[in-house]
Amino acid sequence: MEDNPQTEKQATGGDAPSVLLYHAKDNIEASLLMAMLDASGVRAWRVGGQGSLALGELPADVLLVDIHVPKADHARAIGLVDQFFGENQGKNPWTCASCGEAVGKTFSNCWNCDGPRPDTA
Structure with missing residues (x-):
């Protein structure tokens, strides 16, 4: 994993062509x-994302x-x-x-008591 290469040539470690895979909404999604x-054995790197330092002052894109x-x-x-x-x-x-707590769809366990999601128990 590499962050913010100067050029695609540097990022790929040579002359291998590179392509855009995905526009992540922020650095967290990109890191995940x-x-x-x-x-999974796929080399990837990010370009951009420094705009989060100016959150609220710049357009979302x-x-x-x-x-x-x-x-x-x-x-x-x-x-x-x-x-x-x-x-x-x-x-x-x-x-x-x-515990009766409402839990978001992405959780496999309760965030409050660590109880298992019913469909994964």
Whole structure:
């Protein structure tokens, strides 16, 4: 994983062509995606994202972080991103059976008491 390369040539470590994979909404989303790609063996780097230092003073599109990958890994990386975001599609917020707390759809355990989500128990 590399952050903010001077050029694509530096980022890829040579003359390998690179392509834009994804426009992340912020540095947090970019970091999560890059960690997942790295764990899957796909080299990725970010371009941009420094605009968060001026949050509130700049248009929202300045905060976007572009994630790039080598062109040879692009198709595989698209599949990994689709899988990453697809894991939580179709799930709804739920109520913890242990403590009755309302829990967001992305949680597999209750944030309050660590009780399991009913469909993962």
